[in-house]
Amino acid sequence: MIRCISPIDGSVYAERETLSADAAQAAAGRARAAQVAWAKRPLSERIALVRTGVANVGAMNDEIVPELAHQMGRPIRYGGEFGGFNERASYMADIAPAALADIEIEDSDAFRRVIKRVPHGVVLVVAPWNYPYMTAINTVAPALIAGNAVILKHASQTPLVGERMARAFHAAGIPEEIFQNVFLDHQTTSDLIAAKSFGFVNFTGSVSGGQAIERAAAGTFTGVGLELGGKDPGYVCDDADLEAAAETLIDGAMFNAGQCCCGIERIYVAEQHFDAFVAKAVGIVQAYILGNPLDPETTLGPMAHKRFAEEVRAQTGEAVAQGATAHIPTFDADDGEAYLTPQILTGVTHEMRVMREESFGPVVGIMPVKDDAEAIALMNDSPFGLTASVWTKEVARAEAIADRIETGTVFMNRADYLDPGLCWTGCKDTGRGGGLSVIGYHNLTRPKSYHLKKA
Ligand code: NAP
Helix, strand or coil, rough: EEECCCCCCCCCCECCCCCCCHHHHHHHHHHHHHHHHHHHCHHHHHHHHHHHHHHHHHCCCCHHHHHHHHCCCCCHHHCCCCHHHHHHHHHHHHHHHHHHCCCCEEECCEEEEEEEEEEEEEEEECCCCCCHHHHHHHHHHHHHCCCCEEEEEEECCHHHHHHHHHHHHHHCCCCCCCCEECCHHHHHHHHHCCCCCEEEEEEECHHHHHHHHHHHCCCCCCEEEECCCEEEEEECCCCCCCHHHHHHHHHHHHHHHHHCCEEEEEEEEEEEHHHHHHHHHHHHHHCCEEEECCCCCCCCCCCCHHHHHHHHHHHHHHHHHCCCCCCCCCCCCCCCCCCCCCEEEEECCCHHHHCCCCCCCEEEEEEEEECCHHHHHHHHCCCCEEEEECCCCCHHHHHHHHCCCCEEEEECCCCCCCCCCCCCCCECCCCCECCCCHHHHHHHEEEEEEEEECC
């Protein structure tokens, strides 16, 4: 049984039964059987069906927004995820004909030589609760468009999301076997992967979850995309626009109660601007309204589960015990459970867990740095490599810094945004893979070479 405990009040919001091993195998079998006909349909038809399915999700947005607040605590004032969900799916639909086009090498009297991109078959998508629609659509839309069947195993914290997507996609005319939402426990998921049930698995979630998926796939030669955790840094150079840097980096640290894979968790500031930056950051955070996410005034909701808040409290408490300064007095709405005061820490070092381990919550440590070299060394001093955000007026300087940073993405003067035209990827413990962009399509298909001698 999967149980979603609402962070609003700790009540059980939804319960669903997981599939038995046999039922799960049968679901994968139905997807495999139906995929052949799906892949034969014209690309334009698959694109149109996915676009309609996406629009159907948009039509449900008024119901989805409070439902998300109940499931994972994001305030309703932010209006849900349809903007990013639609932007990503639409972009992937737009580029599909070019991204999936045959690569013609020769078509002469003697030879036809061409590389085609063929679907893997059945793609398993394992999605997290923190941006439950946007993270899922990154793979679901291009996988379907490329001619794969998709089985979605969503997070236990957000069990209604996959159901909504299935309803929307089926109403659009995508066959039920081609897009299936399933409730699976971890062992059954691993067993299915080990039994070669899928042609590709895309997992978005924790490092330990990614390791379990990779272990399950070992020796099966199933392709695996792993989009895992982060400890993303921001660097405010000496020539940065301090106001814009503070606003964006603190929003990047605190939005969604800090539960963003590419949320800002560490900030390094040119030493001459350190005090001014910290003052701005503290001012921004003090103005947040922590409370019930169903209240339109609330800007910061509870964390998705009290166990996540416990981890953030532990990291923060340890840092303070080791000499860090916490700048934000406890908010009235902080209940010692899921509702957590957002926090800014200074006097932090890389010896502290809060600067090394993923916090995935509304806390950020800020350190002064002497120059670019020190900032680069500190940014790279991390087991993770998802994104980094550099603030400067000079593109050449940002690019030179970017060349030396070990992450999947480097931003200049922005943060915490997935551009569907660029590859979403990471390095180190953030895993491996590449979603969105033309590379997303390459990962959701395999190349197949046709070497045809005409005479
Ligand atoms: P999680 O515990 O790993 O869960 C993510 C998903 O994986 C859920 O559907 C979960 O199912 C499933 N799962 C976890 N372990 C599994 C296993 N051994 N076998 C099968 N399925 C398994 O991660 P989370 O705490 O929910 O999400 C937060 C993490 O995701 C953070 O580390 C964050 O940085 C990362 N994240 C990364 C990206 C990215 O693009 N790089 C994006 C978003 C989030 P259950 O819910 O049923 O356990």
